[in-house]
Amino acid sequence: MQDNLFILSGYQPYFVTKVQGYCRPRLTKKNNINRNTMKPIVIISTTLEKKQDAERLANLLLDRKLIACAQVLGPITSIYRWQGVTTSATEFALSLKTTPACSKTVKSLLCENHPYDLPEIIVQEIGESSDDYANWLYGEVRQC
Numbered sequence: 001m002q003d004n005l006f007i008l009s010g011y012q013p014y015f016v017t018k019v020q021g022y023c024r025p026r027l028t029k030k031n032n033i034n035r036n037t038m039k040p041i042v043i044i045s046t047t048l049e050k051k052q053d054a055e056r057l058a059n060l061l062l063d064r065k066l067i068a069c070a071q072v073l074g075p076i077t078s079i080y081r082w083q084g085v086t087t088s089a090t091e092f093a094l095s096l097k098t099t100p101a102c103s104k105t106v107k108s109l110l111c112e113n114h115p116y117d118l119p120e121i122i123v124q125e126i127g128e129s130s131d132d133y134a135n136w137l138y139g140e141v142r143q144c
Contacts, residue, residue: 039134041126042103046119047091053115054094066102068140071095097137102144
């Protein structure tokens with residue numbers, strides 16, 4: 001049985017194929033990683049108490065063509081200090097993929113529509129990705 005995995009080794013991403021518990025590099029032109037892509041991708045992450053809230057925010061941003069895709073992960077356990085007390089909560093992680101030009105608008109809409117008083121909103125610019133994925137993403141997101 002083969003599973004395809006995407007591995008980040010330091011800052012060098014590459015694809016591997018898992019065969020009987022072992023991983024070996026799989027080099028293909030289709031999954032070409034472009035180190036100097038002219039199309040950076042932005043990943044915006046947040047957490048929410050309810051899966052329905054994560055899906056609602058994802059659909060709001062997708063409907064407005066501000067993101068190309070969203071991933072709802074969880075449930076996860078978050079451990080944090082809030083108002084001087086260490087606590088934990090079951091949450092859902094929401095990961096949003098967009099362009100640098102739309103990231104401020106996405107962040108603003110998240111702040112306006114997030115149910116938390118102080119939502120975690122983390123923005124990461126990814127400078128390296130596969131050309132095909134970056135082209136698809138830019139085709140799905142409107143110009144901001």
